[in-house]
Amino acid sequence: xxxxxxxxxxxVAPGKTARITCGGNDIGSKSVHWYQQKPGxxxxxxxxxxxxxxxxxxxxFSGSNSGNTAxxxxxxxxxxxxxDYYCQVWNSNxxxxxxxxxxxxxxxx
Amino acid sequence: ExxxxxxxxxxxKPGGSLRLSCATSxxxxxxxxxxxxxxxxxxxxxxVSSISSFSDYIYYADSVKGRFxxxxxxxxxxxxxxxxxxxxxxxxxxxxxxxxxxxxxDYWGQGTLVTVSS
Numbered sequence: 001x002x003x004x005x006x007x008x009x010x011x012v013a014p015g016k017t018a019r020i021t022c023g024g025n026d027i028g029s030k031s032v033h034w035y036q037q038k039p040g041x042x043x044x045x046x047x048x049x050x051x052x053x054x055x056x057x058x059x060x061f062s063g064s065n066s067g068n069t070a071x072x073x074x075x076x077x078x079x080x081x082x083x084d085y086y087c088q089v090w091n092s093n094x095x096x097x098x099x100x101x102x103x104x105x106x107x108x109x
Numbered sequence: 110e111x112x113x114x115x116x117x118x119x120x121x122k123p124g125g126s127l128r129l130s131c132a133t134s135x136x137x138x139x140x141x142x143x144x145x146x147x148x149x150x151x152x153x154x155x156x157v158s159s160i161s162s163f164s165d166y167i168y169y170a171d172s173v174k175g176r177f178x179x180x181x182x183x184x185x186x187x188x189x190x191x192x193x194x195x196x197x198x199x200x201x202x203x204x205x206x207x208x209x210x211x212x213x214x215d216y217w218g219q220g221t222l223v224t225v226s227s
Contacts, residue, residue: 001171033213035154042204042217043146043154054215086154090212096168098144098156 002091004101011107018074020104022087030089032070037084082108111135111216113205118221125195131188131205139183142208145190147201195225
């Protein structure tokens with residue numbers, strides 16, 4: 001089965017840039033999606049198809065994907081960005097399945 | 110406004126069964142793939158199952174294959190998850206989510222909690 005690897009935690013000062021990585025074998029050949037989840041709430045899609053932003057998501061959120069690593073970048077971080085972030089792909093092999101990374105807890109210092 | 114509302118969660122004994130429902134509104138349900146995702150207490154997200162718009166494609170995680178059955182009723186704009194032979198490790202918040210095909214999930218419900226315990 002396909003595995004996505006995320007760092008368990010990351011921290012950033014307000015106003016700085018946060019980068020959260022998602023590692024997977026040749027992940028650059030897949031479409032990667034990112035979700036934000038705050039405590040007690042359902043996940044929210046923040047980036048889809050590697051780098052597209054749903055309506056209502058600030059331009060501060062961006063994504064990239066190449067080789068074995070996808071990256072979610074949050075510019076000018078705000079206190080309200082503190083949350084868990086999950087990457088996700090659809091694994092289209094002989095036994096298709098959805099796959100989530102383990103999640104990264106982003107702390108705003 | 111797109112809405113997804115899950116129901117049917119609760120406390121069930123190991124080996125028992127439960128049927129979850131997801132009532133939807135605000136979009137053309139029959140044109141979207143739908144998915145169940147779960148989250149054990151304090152843990153990450155786990156994809157459970159997806160069903161295509163006309164139920165011609167159905168996929169399950171290995172952890173639930175043979176025990177869970179996903180279905181939908183396009184006339185009722187509803188998604189279901191029949192869960193049998195429940196185990197302690199099935200304890201989780203269960204979310205239904207909308208997706209434009211086998212890709213991302215753009216709208217999520219608030220979830221329903223399933224607790225498997227004797």
